[in-house]
Amino acid sequence: xxxxxxxxxxxxxxxxxxxxxxxxxxxxxxxxxxxxxxxxxxxxxxxxxxxxxxxxxxxxxxxxxxxxxxxxxxxxxxxxxxxxxxxxxxxxxxxxxxxxxxxxxxxxxxxxxxxxxxxx
Amino acid sequence: xxxxxxxxxxxxxxxxxxxxxxxxxxxxxxxxxxxxxxxxxxxxxxxxxxxxxxxxxxxxxxxxxxxxxxxxxxxxxxxxxxxxxxxxxxxxxxxxxxxxxxxxxxxxxxxxxxxxxxxxxxxxxxxxxxxxxxxxxxxxxxxxxxxxxxxxxxxxxxxxxxxxxxxxxxxxxxxxxxxxxxxxxxxxxxxxxxxxxxxxxxxxxxxxxxxxxxxxxxxxxxxxxxxxxxxxxxxxxxxxxxxxxxxxxxxxxxxxxxxxxxxxxxxxxxxxxxxxxxxxxxxxxxxxxxxxxxxxxxxxxxxxxxxxxxxxxxxxxxxxxxxxxxxxxxxxxxxxxxxxxxxxxxxxxxxxxxxxxxxxxxxxxxxxxxxxxxxxxxxxxxxxxxxxxxxxxxxxxxxxxxxxxxxxxxxxxxxxxxxxxxxxxxxxxxxxxxxxxxxxxxxxxxxxxxxxxxxxxxxxxxxxxxxxxxxxxxxxxxxxxxxxxxxxxxxxxxxxxxxxxxxxxxxxxxxxxxxxxxxxxxxxxxxxxxxxxxxxxxxxxxxxxxxxxxxxxxxxxxxxxxxxxxxxxxxxxxxxxxxxxxxxxxxxxxxxxxxxxxxxxxxxxxxxxxxxxxxxxxxxxxxxxxxxxxxxxxxxxxxxxxxxxxxxxxxxxxxxxxxxxxxxxxxxxxxxxxxxxxxxxxxxxxxxxxxxxxxxxxxxxxxxxxxxxxxxxxxxxxxxxxxxxxxxxxxxxxxxxxxxxxxxxxxxxxxxxxxxxxxxxxxxxxxxxxxxxxxxxxxxxxxxxxx
Numbered sequence: 020x021x022x023x024x025x026x027x028x029x030x031x032x033x034x035x036x037x038x039x040x041x042x043x044x045x046x047x048x049x050x051x052x053x054x055x056x057x058x059x060x061x062x063x064x065x066x067x068x069x070x071x072x073x074x075x076x077x078x079x080x081x082x083x084x085x086x087x088x089x090x091x092x093x094x095x096x097x098x099x100x101x102x103x104x105x106x107x108x109x110x111x112x113x114x115x116x117x118x119x120x121x122x123x124x125x126x127x128x129x130x131x132x133x134x135x136x137x138x139x
Numbered sequence: 140x141x142x143x144x145x146x147x148x149x150x151x152x153x154x155x156x157x158x159x160x161x162x163x164x165x166x167x168x169x170x171x172x173x174x175x176x177x178x179x180x181x182x183x184x185x186x187x188x189x190x191x192x193x194x195x196x197x198x199x200x201x202x203x204x205x206x207x208x209x210x211x212x213x214x215x216x217x218x219x220x221x222x223x224x225x226x227x228x229x230x231x232x233x234x235x236x237x238x239x240x241x242x243x244x245x246x247x248x249x250x251x252x253x254x255x256x257x258x259x260x261x262x263x264x265x266x267x268x269x270x271x272x273x274x275x276x277x278x279x280x281x282x283x284x285x286x287x288x289x290x291x292x293x294x295x296x297x298x299x300x301x302x303x304x305x306x307x308x309x310x311x312x313x314x315x316x317x318x319x320x321x322x323x324x325x326x327x328x329x330x331x332x333x334x335x336x337x338x339x340x341x342x343x344x345x346x347x348x349x350x351x352x353x354x355x356x357x358x359x360x361x362x363x364x365x366x367x368x369x370x371x372x373x374x375x376x377x378x379x380x381x382x383x384x385x386x387x388x389x390x391x392x393x394x395x396x397x398x399x400x401x402x403x404x405x406x407x408x409x410x411x412x413x414x415x416x417x418x419x420x421x422x423x424x425x426x427x428x429x430x431x432x433x434x435x436x437x438x439x440x441x442x443x444x445x446x447x448x449x450x451x452x453x454x455x456x457x458x459x460x461x462x463x464x465x466x467x468x469x470x471x472x473x474x475x476x477x478x479x480x481x482x483x484x485x486x487x488x489x490x491x492x493x494x495x496x497x498x499x500x501x502x503x504x505x506x507x508x509x510x511x512x513x514x515x516x517x518x519x520x521x522x523x524x525x526x527x528x529x530x531x532x533x534x535x536x537x538x539x540x541x542x543x544x545x546x547x548x549x550x551x552x553x554x555x556x557x558x559x560x561x562x563x564x565x566x567x568x569x570x571x572x573x574x575x576x577x578x579x580x581x582x583x584x585x586x587x588x589x590x591x592x593x594x595x596x597x598x599x600x601x602x603x604x605x606x607x608x609x610x611x612x613x614x615x616x617x618x619x620x621x622x623x624x625x626x627x628x629x630x631x632x633x634x635x636x637x638x639x640x641x642x643x644x645x646x647x648x649x650x651x652x653x654x655x656x657x658x659x660x661x662x663x664x665x666x667x668x669x670x671x672x673x674x675x676x677x678x679x680x681x682x683x684x685x686x687x688x689x690x691x692x693x694x695x696x697x698x699x700x701x702x703x704x705x706x707x708x709x710x711x712x713x714x715x716x717x718x719x720x721x722x723x724x725x726x727x728x729x730x731x732x733x734x735x736x737x738x739x740x741x742x743x744x745x746x747x748x749x750x751x752x753x754x755x756x757x758x759x760x761x762x763x764x765x766x767x768x769x770x771x772x773x774x775x776x777x778x779x780x781x782x783x784x785x786x787x788x789x790x791x792x793x794x795x796x797x798x799x800x801x802x803x804x805x806x807x808x809x810x811x812x813x814x815x816x817x818x819x820x821x822x823x824x825x826x827x828x829x830x831x832x833x834x835x836x837x838x839x840x841x842x843x844x845x846x847x848x849x850x851x852x853x854x855x856x857x858x859x860x861x862x863x864x865x866x867x868x869x870x871x872x873x874x875x876x877x878x879x880x881x882x883x884x885x886x887x888x889x890x891x892x893x894x895x896x897x898x899x900x901x902x903x904x905x906x907x908x909x910x911x912x913x914x915x916x917x918x919x920x921x922x923x924x925x926x
Contacts, residue, residue: 023674034670036654036663044647049391051429055675062679066694067278068503070245074419074467075678078426086389089424090382096417098409121423128416131240135405137414 026050026082053079073120080118092121096128103133190517196484203447203455206438206482206491207294211449215288217256219249228287236405238458241415246465248282255283263288264295267304267501270702274307281501282464286457289501293494294453298527301493305531307700308500310693311681312707314532316575317507318342318542320362321549325354325632326624327599328592328607328615331365335591336584337542338369340560341576343683344395346539348378350549351629355379357604357636359392360649364598365591367664372684374431374677378550381421388430391646391669394677395431397472397507397538401462402436403455407446419466431677433470433507434463435538438491439478452482456495464502469680471499472538474509474528479554483514489524496533503693505681511539513552521554529566529574532707534681536574544620557619564720573709577716588616597656598649602642604635729902733775740784740924741771747804747822747917756824760799762871764790765819767832768807768910771920774903777835778857778896781864788925789861790829790837793868799825799875801868803922807915810907813847816840818917825875829867834903835859839871850874851882857896858886 023031027047038044060075081089095101095109106129114122132138178186185191200209218226224243225232235243255263258280266272266280281289296304318337322329334345345366347358359377366373377387378398387393399421402408408415418434425432436459438452447455456473463471473495475482482488496508508528515521529536540563541548541556548556555563560576567574579587592615599605614624638644646669653662671677671688682692689695700706709717756763764787767774776782787803794801804822806815816830817840826842830849835856838849851870853859866883873880 025673031670031673034666034673036650036659036666039647039651039654039662039666046390046645049429049646049669049673050389051427051673051675055673056426056678059675059678062694066503066680067275067282068464068469068680069248070464070467071469071680072467073245074423075426077420077423077467081423081427084427086386086428089427090385093381093417093420093424096414096420097412098414098417121420124416124419127244128414131237131416132414135237135240137237137409 023055024052026052051082053082056082077120077124080121083116083118092125096125098132098137099139102139103129106132106138188517190515190520192516193520194480194484198485200449200451202445203442203450203452204481204485205451206485206487207451207453207494208290209449209451209454212290212451212454213287215256215285215291217247217252217285219252222249224249228285237414237416238403238405238408238462241419242286242458242461242465244465246461247285251279251283253283255280256285256288260288260291260295263292264300267292267308268296268300270303270307270700270705273701274698277308277501278503282503286461287454289461289498290451290454290457293457293498296494296497298490298493301490301497302527302531305493305497305500305528305533306706307698308497309531309533309681309698310500310503310505311534311683311691312696312698313691314573314575314707315343315535315683316341317344317346317535317537317539319511319539319548319550319553320345320347320365320542321349321358322543322547322621323350323549324621324624324627324629325349325351325358326615326621326627327357327361327605327632327635328595328611329618329621329624330358330361331368331591331595332588332615332618333543334362334365334373335369335587336579338366338373339579339583339587340542341370342373342540342542343575344374344376344535346376346378346397346550348549351633352379352383353633354636355383356387356392356639356644357632359387360598360639360644361595363392363646363649363665364595364653364661367661367668368591368594369587371664371686372668372688374683385424385428385430388425389428390644391672392644392649393430394668394672395433396425397433397435397470399432399434399468400436400440401434401459402444402446403441403450403458404446404448406448407441407444410444410446415462415466422466422468426678429672429675429678431682432468433472433505434466434468435472435476436460436463437473437476437478437495437509438488439475439481442481443478453491453494456491457498460495460498460502460504463499464504468504469678469682470505470507470534472507472509473499474538475512475514476509476538477512479509479512479524480514483520483524492524493527496528503680505534505693507535507538508533510537510554511550513545513554525554526566530570530572532572546622547620561720561722565722567717568720571714571717573707573713573717578719578721580721585616592616594653594656594658594661597658598652599635601652601656602638602644602648604638605631607631724898724902726902726905729899730773730906733773733906736775736782738775738782738784738924740921741787741803742921742923743771743805744919744921747919755822756802758800758824760872760875761824762794762799762801762827762829762875763819763823764801764803764829764831765815765822765917766803766805766920767810767812767815767907768805769903769907770805770831770833772910773906774833777833777859778899778903779835779859781835781861783831783833784925785861786831786835786837786864789864790831790868790871791922791925793865793870794872796865797869797872797876799872801829803920803925805918805920807917808911808913810904810911811846812836812838813840813849816849817842817844817846820844822917823875827871827875829871832856833907834900837864837867839867839874841874853883853885855885855888855892857892858888860886
């Protein structure tokens with residue numbers, strides 16, 4: 020297993036009090052790395068939980084998005100917020116930016132929401 | 140509160156009874172009232188007991204007020220065509236609601252579905268209970284079972300079978316516990332002190348929340364600091380609305396979330412302003428920021444929203460748990476939660492609550508097993524609700540044990556609270572099970588609380604958040620709850636919280652502040668935990684950190700129970716921790732207590748008689764008080780708290796009041812009070828003796844009686860008073876004079892007097908026994924200082 024790194028790329032081993040004193044540690048040094056999530060997904064798969072694995076892989080994709088965008092997508096998925104077309108467009112946008120699993124989740128929501136009256 | 144207090148407190152039983160559906164249904168009369176009017180005293184007395192403050196509902200499937208099975212629950216079923224679920228639990232695909240749709244697409248393992256669904260319910264249930272069928276096999280089968288199928292299987296289990304299955308199915312081998320740490324004022328210093336206390340008691344998660352939403356960031360920081368002072372590796376949660384909760388997590392101030400609610404019907408789910416897809420996305424959002432997360436569900440939520448669609452609580456919860464697995468959550472907080480008392484109001488409600496937790500384990504998820512809402516005013520009912528889960532063991536026995544007092548619990552009182560910590564520690568010890576808690580020495584509690592409050596004050600000051608006084612620290616350290624803090628500046632808390640939020644304070648700022656104010660070791664602790672979280676191991680099912688920062692989870696610490704001799708057992712150190720509650724006493728403790736009460740009295744005045752033969756006195760008004768071997772040596776204080784010389788003084792005074800004289804003789808050949816009393820009577824000129832054991836048990840004897848007979852006996856030593864000993868002396872004198880006095884009565888108490896004193900009695904008798912020499916002569920003791 021290679022050394023665990025933060026989202027910033029800084030090895031976790033460098034997260035020391037000395038580094039804090041030097042003011043070197045930023046928010047990106049506290050964020051989990053997508054490769055870490057991928058590795059945990061593989062472990063979850065080996066322990067009979069494919070859905071947890073899928074969640075962690077979606078999470079790996081989401082490390083690439085900023086907090087505000089993550090919260091905006093969540094808001095769009097709440098009932099009655101977005102039209103089916105808006106959800107489909109969101110799915111396409113996510114797919115185009117290399118977040119296929121998140122895109123699939125949103126696309127599926129678009130389909131079911133339309134049938135169940137959960138879209139705007 | 141006693142039954143009398145309830146009446147005096149303005150909540151007469153008839154008032155509460157009038158609100159009881161069962162009573163109202165029986166002809167509109169309050170429970171217990173007869174057609175003739177006022178119920179008889181026996182019924183009035185029963186009505187006044189605390190359990191009758193609880194609400195009990197007639198099961199009503201139309202309202203969803205039914206625990207295990209409703210006639211409207213669907214038959215389990217699954218149709219798969221071309222690798223796709225086309226019908227589930229009687230509903231065809233085109234009529235799937237959003238929950239069905241999500242579960243059907245993501246929640247069922249189609250490779251095992253046919254096998255699981257065709258397995259007869261009883262056979263499934265037997266495998267679930269049998270120690271010979273491994274957990275992994277049940278996990279495999281359950282993955283292919285629909286919600287209706289699992290509900291049917293669980294409804295077959297009787298309570299001991301639920302315990303057995305839970306023992307096997309829990310994901311993590313080592314059980315643990317979670318604490319609520321909150322207070323009415325969101326006072327940071329008290330939160331820090333209470334978090335440190337909770338961590339020291341052994342809780343591995345601390346969950347806080349706020350009465351004032353804006354205070355949330357301050358609560359998170361205070362609990363983070365306090366818990367780190369108490370123990371390494373405690374996970375922190377601040378339960379508030381999602382966006383803020385996520386923000387606190389992203390800044391490293393909190394490390395898990397669990398109030399992501401799921402509901403069992405589409406209507407209620409939508410009323411909760413979410414869908415399975417929004418929740419699935421949120422689940423990923425938490426993981427993407429490295430936060431552990433579990434969802435929340437539980438019986439009663441749908442009923443309370445009038446949206447149960449006539450289904451049983453167990454079936455609706457089975458849908459929630461299937462959905463939790465489908466969206467990829469690592470765990471579920473269920474077992475009633477806010478609706479626990481709804482489930483508890485119907486028949487078999489507690490069975491349903493425990494079945495919910497077991498169902499989570501079967502779906503291979505972490506169980507945070509409820510017990511976090513006070514479900515009864517009755518101590519017996521709330522203990523009955525929680526005990527089976529503690530015996531079986533869960534990933535978290537409580538999804539919030541109220542580590543603070545009931546009034547400070549801003550989630551509402553938990554089923555167990557600070558009031559119950561000693562009870563819980565005793566329960567662990569009684570059953571020899573690990574409920575996750577341990578005893579903390581009282582000086583250690585004081586030390587940790589002081590350190591936590593001081594550090595919190597220092598960090599707030601250093602970061603320019605607030606200036607708390609040294610006096611405030613002192614009050615927080617000593618406070619048993621926020622009512623002990625006196626007036627505090629709550630606006631300062633809001634301002635501090637605002638400053639944390641606006642200033643973008645992160646865990647690194649907290650670490651730096653601790654370091655710069657001279658608390659390097661705690662700074663290191665928080666930093667180490669922050670780094671460990673980046674490895675992601677704690678995102679796995681049932682993960683906690685132990686105090687060495689090792690992750691214990693389904694992956695690293697899998698439950699391997701397969702019957703007696705397997706699975707989790709507390710190691711010797713942990714067992715010793717469980718056993719050593721602070722109230723436990725040994726002979727050495729008691730010897731020290733008795734030695735502290737020793738006084739220079741009761742010296743040996745001489746032999747009680749010439750040679751080994753006791754010489755009877757000649758005075759017909761002489762009564763001998765015979766005492767046990769350790770009196771005047773190791774035993775100085777009776778169970779009542781009176782000293783032995785005080786008791787002897789009263790006995791002698793009673794004799795003198797009636798014109799008799801007494802002498803005190805120590806018998807060294809027996810601890811038996813009957814024999815001591817009889818031997819004393821035989822030495823007495825009157826033929827009447829008093830026997831007194833050091834623990835305070837006393838009797839009057841007469842020389843011609845059999846050893847086990849006596850004239851009067853005080854058998855309840857802890858309750859005997861000075862006045863009663865004086866009366867015993869006076870009565871002995873009356874016997875000596877040939878009278879027939881009205882016997883002194885044993886004082887009566889309905890307290891658990893034996894529970895309180897038996898261990899002391901055993902130790903006292905051991906001290907007495909150590910002085911026994913079969914051939915040793917009796918000795919006369921000095922009366923000096925006894926008059």
